Amino acid sequence: MLTGERRQGLALISPTLLYSLLMLAAPLIMVLTFSFWTQNYLELDTTLTLDNYREAWSKPIYSTLIFRSLKISLIVTLVTVVLAFPIAYYLSFHVKQRKALWLFLITVPFWTSYLLRVFLWKVILGYNGVLNTALKGLGIIEEPLTFLLYNANAVVLTLAHAWAPFAILPIFVALEKIDRSLLEAAEDLGDGPVRRFFRITLPLAMPGVVASTLIVLIPTIGDFITPKLVGGTDGLMIANMIQIQFGKANNAPLGAALALSSMLIVASISAVIFLLGKRFGGKVQ
Amino acid sequence: MKSALKSLPSKWLAVYAVAYMVFLYAPVILLPMFAFNDATVISFPLTGFTAKWFGVLWQTEALHGAVRNSLVVGLSSAVLSTVLGACAARAAARYRFPLKRGIMSFILLPLVLPEIIVAVALLVLLMQLGMPLSLVTVVLGHVLICTPFAIAILSSAFQGLDQSLEEASFDLGETRWGTFRRVILPLVMPGVVSSLLITFTISLDEFIIAFFLTGTEVTLPVYIWSQLRFPGKLPSVMALGTILLVLSVLLLILAEWFRRRSARKQGIEASATGGFA
Numbered sequence: 337m338l339t340g341e342r343r344q345g346l347a348l349i350s351p352t353l354l355y356s357l358l359m360l361a362a363p364l365i366m367v368l369t370f371s372f373w374t375q376n377y378l379e380l381d382t383t384l385t386l387d388n389y390r391e392a393w394s395k396p397i398y399s400t401l402i403f404r405s406l407k408i409s410l411i412v413t414l415v416t417v418v419l420a421f422p423i424a425y426y427l428s429f430h431v432k433q434r435k436a437l438w439l440f441l442i443t444v445p446f447w448t449s450y451l452l453r454v455f456l457w458k459v460i461l462g463y464n465g466v467l468n469t470a471l472k473g474l475g476i477i478e479e480p481l482t483f484l485l486y487n488a489n490a491v492v493l494t495l496a497h498a499w500a501p502f503a504i505l506p507i508f509v510a511l512e513k514i515d516r517s518l519l520e521a522a523e524d525l526g527d528g529p530v531r532r533f534f535r536i537t538l539p540l541a542m543p544g545v546v547a548s549t550l551i552v553l554i555p556t557i558g559d560f561i562t563p564k565l566v567g568g569t570d571g572l573m574i575a576n577m578i579q580i581q582f583g584k585a586n587n588a589p590l591g592a593a594l595a596l597s598s599m600l601i602v603a604s605i606s607a608v609i610f611l612l613g614k615r616f617g618g619k620v621q
Numbered sequence: 622m623k624s625a626l627k628s629l630p631s632k633w634l635a636v637y638a639v640a641y642m643v644f645l646y647a648p649v650i651l652l653p654m655f656a657f658n659d660a661t662v663i664s665f666p667l668t669g670f671t672a673k674w675f676g677v678l679w680q681t682e683a684l685h686g687a688v689r690n691s692l693v694v695g696l697s698s699a700v701l702s703t704v705l706g707a708c709a710a711r712a713a714a715r716y717r718f719p720l721k722r723g724i725m726s727f728i729l730l731p732l733v734l735p736e737i738i739v740a741v742a743l744l745v746l747l748m749q750l751g752m753p754l755s756l757v758t759v760v761l762g763h764v765l766i767c768t769p770f771a772i773a774i775l776s777s778a779f780q781g782l783d784q785s786l787e788e789a790s791f792d793l794g795e796t797r798w799g800t801f802r803r804v805i806l807p808l809v810m811p812g813v814v815s816s817l818l819i820t821f822t823i824s825l826d827e828f829i830i831a832f833f834l835t836g837t838e839v840t841l842p843v844y845i846w847s848q849l850r851f852p853g854k855l856p857s858v859m860a861l862g863t864i865l866l867v868l869s870v871l872l873l874i875l876a877e878w879f880r881r882r883s884a885r886k887q888g889i890e891a892s893a894t895g896g897f898a
Contacts, residue, residue, distance in 0.1 A: 345716025349724060352709040352768065356728045359765045363742035370745050423641050426634040440877065441642065445649045447869040449826055451845050452862040456648035459655075459663050466651065469666070500645060529630070551733065558735020561828065565849075575737050582741060582833070588748070595741055 371592035380589075388593035398577065402598055405557055405573040406605075408488055412495040413553040417545060419496065420503035424544075425537075427504075428511035439508070446501045454565050457494045461485040461566065486568025494562045499555075503548040510544025511537070539616065546613030550606050557602050574598050649866065655856060656863040663855050674860035681857070687844035691825055694756055694840055698763035699821035705764065706771025706816060707779075707809075713772075714779035732769045739766060740833035747834070754836035762830040767820040774819060774880065778812025781884065811879040818876035822869050841865075 372384045392398050427438050445453070460466045461484040468480040484490065514537065522532045538545075560575035567573070574594060581591030659669035678684060709728055713721065731739055743762050752758065782805065790800040806813075828842040835843055845861065848854040 341716055342718045345712050345718030345721070348716065349709050349712035349718070352705040352712075352728055353724055355705055355764070355768070356730075359743065359761055360727075360730065360739070363739075363746040366746045366749060367738075367742045419641065422634060422637050426638045430631050430634055440873075442645065444870060444873070445645045447822060447826070447873055448649050448652065448866045449842060449845065449862055451828055451842055451849070452652065452858070452865075453648050455849055456651050459651060460647060497644065497648070554733050555735045558737040558829075560737060575735070578737060578741065582744065588745060591741065592745065595738055599735075599738060 367592045368596065370589050371596050373589045375587050375589050378586075388590045389597065391590060392593045392597050398574075398594060401572065401574045401577050402594075402601065404488070405575070405598065406601065408491055408495075408571070408573060409553055409556040409602075410605075412492050412499070412556050413549055415492060416496045416499050416503045416552050417507075417548050420500060420548060421507055421541075421545070424504050424507035424511055427508055428514075439505075442504055443501045446498075450498065451561060453498060454494055454562050457490070457497065458485065458566050461490055461493075485566060486571065488567065488571045490566040490568075491563055491571045491573075494566050495556050495559065498562070499552045502551045506547035506551065507541060507544040510541045510547075514540045542613050542616055546610060549609055549613075553609070554602055554606060557598055652859055652866055653863045656859040658856070661853060661856060663852075663859070674856045675864075677857040678860055678864075684844060684861070687839050687841045690756055690838050691841040694759050694763060694831075695821045695824040697760045698767050698824040699817045701760070701764045702767035702771045702820045703775075703813060703816045705768045706775050706820075707813065709768070710772045710775035710779045714776060714782070715784075729769045729772065731766045736766065736827075736829040737833075740830045743830070744833050754834055756835070756838055756840075758834040758836070759831050759840060762834050763824040763827060766827070766830065767823050770823060771816045771820050774816040775809070775812050777884070778809040782808060811882040815876040815879040818872045818879070822872050822876075825865075826869070 371388055372386070374381045374383075374385060374387055423442070427435055431438055458465075462468070463480050463482065463485070465480075465484070467484060468477070471477045472480065518536055518540075519532060522536050527535060557573075558575050560573065560579045563571050563573045563576055578591050578595050578598075581587045581594060585591075654667065655663050656674055657670055657672065658667045659671040659673075660667070709725070712718070713725055740762065743758070743765075747754065747758055786804055786808075787800055790804045795803065826842060828846065831840045831843050832846065839847070845858055848858050
């Protein structure tokens with residue numbers, strides 16, 4: 337049945353696969369089961385019920401949080417990808433030497449402690465923060481600006497910063513793959529730079545754009561540090577609620593239902609983005 | 622005419638690129654500034670130079686425990702995930718087997734899952750199994766999220782291997798193990814070292830999974846999280862962050878150097894993206 341090569345391949349990958357089955361598949365199945373159970377303080381009731389989902393989908397606080405998280409994550413994704421594209425384009429088309437050095441410099445900030453990076457944004461945006469002090473010093477403002485910190489904007493800014501390298505790399509890779517002779521051909525056939533960009537470069541870069549969109553969108557929904565440190569009460573997201581359910585509120589089944597519900601929504605949005613990208617990207621790849 | 626058209630957006634793009642780098646580095650630059658600032662409050666203007674916050678770190682017992690824990694967790698996660706990553710990368714590069722794409726995507730899934738989902742799922746399973754939370758459980762979680770990175774780095778190392786070298790070794794009478802030890806391993810070694818360094822760095826900085834799965838012994842990021850609540854502790858946290866930053870950058874430069882050496886050894890151009898293509 338299985339030839340030597342196929343057996344050897346499976347044998348070699350089996351430790352890694354087994355680990356993923358035990359530590360990823362099994363836990364995910366467990367969470368799914370958990371979300372159909374209920375918990376009363378310390379007692380876990382293992383009768384299957386949809387109560388958690390009913391609560392997660394009907395109580396205004398949860399739907400508010402889910403919608404706000406989606407809104408923030410989508411804005412973050414849009415901002416991050418739109419800001420990242422010109423950088424990736426610059427690196428791919430205009431930087432001739434030292435591309436690797438540029439990429440290295442882009443990834444360095446990402447390797448500093450995530451917690452401290454978020455915290456430092458708080459220092460920059462705060463009432464007596466770097467930005468306010470600088471603006472006051474320059475005489476641009478009289479009183480410190482208060483709309484900088486503890487709201488959804490601060491969350492967007494901080495997350496857009498945190499995920500920048502993840503957005504730049506996939507777009508850069510897609511741009512690098514573009515056959516430069518196609519661009520020359522377009523030029524020879526009379527396309528101006530703008531037309532050429534929208535008819536050749538952008539569609540061919542689409543797989544990279546879609547990849548960065550998804551790479552940023554999916555994890556940002558699950559972040560609870562940034563909302564907690566810079567979000568104030570208006571910037572709290574669904575992950576904060578999930579964390580509370582597993583921690584202080586001690587209602588893991590409801591937390592599981594909330595986590596799975598938000599994952600389901602994100603997965604469907606991702607699928608739509610993926611299909612749209614495929615459509616717009618045409619028959620590339 | 623043509624060059625004029627080209628240089629205009631090029632100039633603006635360069636300006637934009639510099640502005641973007643300022644944005645990327647804005648928080649990072651502040652770290653050493655406040656670490657060496659002679660004030661207990663984290664705000665401008667800076668008051669004077671001091672190295673005393675680094676001295677404070679030296680005297681904080683709880684921190685030393687956290688550093689020890691993080692080193693143990695980081696080393697274990699790095700070794701385990703690199704071994705698991707090497708198995709998967711080698712299998713994917715060398716063999717064809719049923720369900721290859723499906724299996725690989727499944728193993729790489731943690732790359733796109735929100736960390737809170739991974740953390741919560743593992744927590745629920747461990748709770749049900751009655752396993753107490755400890756550094757071991759943190760390692761279990763970290764290996765899961767580090768393995769995809771190890772695979773990404775090692776894939777390029779294994780893909781660059783010339784299969785005829787392996788065949789030559791068999792023809793010259795080496796066993797399978799002998800071939801692995803004397804031919805394959807030396808060739809992919811730089812990739813392995815680079816993978817160890819990267820996965821160690823990821824584990825060292827990982828917070829969300831550690832936060833959920835840690836027991837009474839905390840790792841460094843969990844310790845930092847607990848300190849952020851106390852304004853008095855902040856300057857020394859900045860000093861700690863500065864040390865971590867320098868350490869991470871050194872590890873990264875080392876990893877990059879090994880990766881390039883690996884590519885050179887195999888006579889291929891080191892891709893600028895580091896295997897994440």
